[in-house]
Amino acid sequence: MSLPDTPPSDATPAPATSRAPAGARPAPACTLVIFGAHGDLTKRLLMPALYNLAGSGLLDPGFRIIGVDRVASTTAQWRDGLTEMMQSFTHDPNAEFHAPSIDSAQWGWVCERLEYVQADFGDLAQVRALGEKIPGNAIFYLAVSSRFFAPVVEMLGRAGLVTQADGHFRRVVIEKPFGADLKSAQELNRRILAVLDESQVYRIDHFLGKETVQNILAMRFGNLLFEPLWRNEFIDHVQITAAETIGVEQRGAFYEPTGALRDMIPNHLFQLFGMVAMEPPNSFSADTVRTSKEQLFEAVRPIAPTDAVRGQYGAGTVEGKPVIAYRESPGVAPDSHTETYVALKLHVDNWRWAGVPFYLRTGKSLGGRRTEVVVQFKKPPMMMFRDTETQELPPNRIILNIQPAQGLTVEMGAKRPGPKMDLAEVQVRFRYGDVFAQSPNVGYETLLYDCLTGDATLFQRADNIEAAWRAVDPVLKAWAGNADGLELYPAGATGPKGADELLERDGRAWYPLDGV
Incomplete structure (x- = not known):
C-alpha cells in the first residue's frame, strides 16, 4: 500500500469510517513529534492508535506527525515500513493491534501527514533545526529508552521548543518506567520540572487507556x-x-x-x-x-x-x-x-x-x-441457614475483569430449585462484547486524544x-x-x-x- 509523497491538505478532514464518540470533537491542530520513530513502540502501538483516531474523525485536518531518529532513512522509506507493519497486523491474531484489513483511505490520511527527520536529539543545532518545522501547537512523544527522558527534555528546553507562547501549547509525553526507585524518580522529576511546568508533562501508562x-x-x-x-x-x-x-x-x-x-x-x-x-x-x-x-x-x-x-x-x-x-x-x-x-x-x-x-x-x-x-466481601453477621447445607457458603465477590475477559462478574448465593433451602453459588456476568460494538484498539487512542485536548486525568x-x-x-x-x-x-x-x-x-x- 505504498502512497505518493503528497503534503497534507488542511482542507481534508480525517475519513470518519466509524462514528466519532458521542460528544467528542476533533482535537486541535497539532504537530506530534515522535522521538524514537523507528522503535517498536512507534510501529506497534502509536501508529495503530493514530490510525484509529483518524478513522473516528478525531484528528484535525492540520494534524502532522514528525518522526525523529538517528537511523538514516527518508520519509518515503519510513512511511513504507510503517505501512508494511500495519499490513502485517492483519495476519497476526496475537498482535496488540489485530484487524481483518487496513482501510486504505484511513491509513492514507495518516501517511500524508508523516515526515521523517534524521537527527541526534543530543545535538543542539539539529534539535533547533527541527523546531523550524513546528509552528503552533506541538506534542513531543519520548518513545525512547528511559535513560534519555531527562536529556531529551533538557535539550528541548535549551532549543526553546517547549516555550508556550501566542496561545499555543507545548507538551511532552513520557513513557514508563519513570524511575527505577524512589531516589531516581525524584531526580527525574526534578530535572524535568526544571524545564517544564507540571501541566506540560504527560506521564503515560497505556494501562489506563x-x-x-x-x-x-x-x-x-x-x-x-x-x-x-x-x-x-x-x-x-x-x-x-x-x-x-x-x-x-x-x-x-x-x-x-x-x-x-x-x-x-x-x-x-x-x-x-x-x-x-x-x-x-x-x-x-x-x-x-x-x-x-x-x-x-x-x-x-x-x-x-x-x-x-x-x-x-x-x-x-x-x-x-x-x-x-x-x-x-x-x-x-x-x-x-x-x-x-x-x-x-x-x-x-x-x-x-x-x-x-x-x-x-x-x-x-x-x-x-x-x-x-x-473484591471479596465479608460473610453475613449471622447464618440463618445453619440447619441446612448452606452453613459454609462461599463469600460474595465482585470481579472487575480487565483482560482477557472484559466486563464485570458478581458471585453470589441463590436458592437451588427444590423443597429445601439449599443455596448454590451463581455468577452474574456483564461482558463488553455482549453489549457494545468493539473495534481493534491498543489502549493508546484515548490517551493520545486526551493529550491533544489537554485532559491529564489519566496521566500520572x-x-x-x-x-x-x-x-x-x-x-x-x-x-x-x-x-x-x-x-x-x-x-x-x-x-x-x-x-x-x-x-x-x-x-x-x-x-x-x-x-x-
Whole structure:
C-alpha cells in the first residue's frame, strides 16, 4: 500500500469510517513529534492508535506527525515500513493491534501527514533545526529508552521548543518506567520540572487507556449500587492480579535490571489500586482525580519485606508448550536473582480501608493469563441457614475483569430449585462484547486524544509517581544485591509457594487463575 509523497491538505478532514464518540470533537491542530520513530513502540502501538483516531474523525485536518531518529532513512522509506507493519497486523491474531484489513483511505490520511527527520536529539543545532518545522501547537512523544527522558527534555528546553507562547501549547509525553526507585524518580522529576511546568508533562501508562480500566470509575461512581458497600464494614479484602502466560521471550536484557516489581507494581497495579480504592473526587477534573489518588497513595503504609514474596520461573510447560527457565533466556545471567513474580500485601491507613488488606500479584510464565480485581466481601453477621447445607457458603465477590475477559462478574448465593433451602453459588456476568460494538484498539487512542485536548486525568502527576515508589522502596532495598527469599516456580504454575502462604497466614486464598 505504498502512497505518493503528497503534503497534507488542511482542507481534508480525517475519513470518519466509524462514528466519532458521542460528544467528542476533533482535537486541535497539532504537530506530534515522535522521538524514537523507528522503535517498536512507534510501529506497534502509536501508529495503530493514530490510525484509529483518524478513522473516528478525531484528528484535525492540520494534524502532522514528525518522526525523529538517528537511523538514516527518508520519509518515503519510513512511511513504507510503517505501512508494511500495519499490513502485517492483519495476519497476526496475537498482535496488540489485530484487524481483518487496513482501510486504505484511513491509513492514507495518516501517511500524508508523516515526515521523517534524521537527527541526534543530543545535538543542539539539529534539535533547533527541527523546531523550524513546528509552528503552533506541538506534542513531543519520548518513545525512547528511559535513560534519555531527562536529556531529551533538557535539550528541548535549551532549543526553546517547549516555550508556550501566542496561545499555543507545548507538551511532552513520557513513557514508563519513570524511575527505577524512589531516589531516581525524584531526580527525574526534578530535572524535568526544571524545564517544564507540571501541566506540560504527560506521564503515560497505556494501562489506563483500556476501556475496562476506565470502567472502574464508571462502575464505582456512576452507580449507587456499589459505592455504599465500598468500605471496611463490608469488604474483607481485595486482590489485584496481572498474570501472564508469556515469559521474557527476547527481552531478557531489559528485564534483568528491572524485574517484575519495578516493571508492574508502581505503575500498572498501583493505578488499578488507585481507581479501586480512592475516595470519590469532587469532580472529574484532572487535578481533582489525581489528588484523590495521591491522598490514597500517601495512606499506604510502606510495605514491609515480610509482606512481599518474589519468585522466578524455571523450566516447565505453559498451555501445552515447553518453556525454558528464565536463567536460560537470552540476555539473562545464569545465576540471576531477578524476580519474574512478585506478590505484596498493602495496608491502607485511612478511615475507609483500615483493616482491609490489598493483595497485589503479577508474574510471567504462569498457568493462566488474566488481569482482574477481585473484591471479596465479608460473610453475613449471622447464618440463618445453619440447619441446612448452606452453613459454609462461599463469600460474595465482585470481579472487575480487565483482560482477557472484559466486563464485570458478581458471585453470589441463590436458592437451588427444590423443597429445601439449599443455596448454590451463581455468577452474574456483564461482558463488553455482549453489549457494545468493539473495534481493534491498543489502549493508546484515548490517551493520545486526551493529550491533544489537554485532559491529564489519566496521566500520572509527579507526586503520584513518587508516592508509589515510596511504598515499595523498603522492599527494593531489602532485595537489592541478594537472592535471599527468591523462590523458583515451574513455568505453568500459579507462582511460588510463598505467595500462597502470604494469604494463608491471614486465613485467605488467591482467587484461582482459571476462574471467570
